[in-house]
Amino acid sequence: MARIPLEDNFNDVINKAQRGWKISDADLAARADVSLEDLAAVKAGQPNDAVIRRIARPLKLSPSALETLAHKRWYPQLPDFPKGFAMFNTAYEDMTVNSYLIWDTRAKLAAAFDTGATCEAMLDLVRAEGLTLRYIFLTHTHEDHIADLAKLAGETKAEVWASELEPAPFAGAKTFKENAHFHVASLAVKTLFTFGHSPGMTTYFVTGLSWPIAFVGDSVFASSMGGSPTHFADQYRNDREKIFTLPRDTVLACGHGPLTTLSQEKQQNPFFAQ
Structure with missing residues (x-):
């Protein structure tokens, strides 16, 4: 797969934080002691x-991480999954979106996370590996994340699951509460509610x-996070409390952009780096 660009540039992060914390240009310029002209140029x-x-x-961002992002000095080192994991990056309008497949290599049972713009490549892999898709989470x-849900569910007969806070618009879909547990043979899946970007945004810890x-869906991206004009504080808090407290070696499979790891984001993500 070609190298996937980061979801946000440094000015996207600045604008996202400013909108989220509801800080005007004039207020930000005053707090930072910079001119409005210089602020506009950076934005x-x-x-x-x-x-x-x-x-x-003033934007609650790490100065060093933001500067690193501005000069494109960092890209996440990608973890290696020799088996049982696949990532799909598909074009949706003017962007790309990610979906994922995990499976137990012995039992040949699988689970999907979102569908992306098209599930064709995912279905091809399911067939090639002889998998049974048990769940679509x-x-x-x-x-952009559920564009091909009807096809994926229809062809595999997999169960469709989503948060009780944001049920799926799909006949027969099921909902779960927070901290629900699923098993895909030897693989364990736990649900964490990381809402903010959307009412029922869910992180699945596997x-x-x-x-x-x-x-993590659109909760966190490599070097950024999901935005919200109305519930940004909820997203920020849930990310900190529920994602950034996971084990440091946790891989983050984001809804857009490349894979990353929690340890890298703790150093390089302007929203969360110390």
């Missing part, structure tokens, strides 16, 4: 280290593969 994507570092703290129900892995 338009022109790197200026002095301005970037000054505006970071939805991180949330935004259209153990039994080569690494612990969290399917």
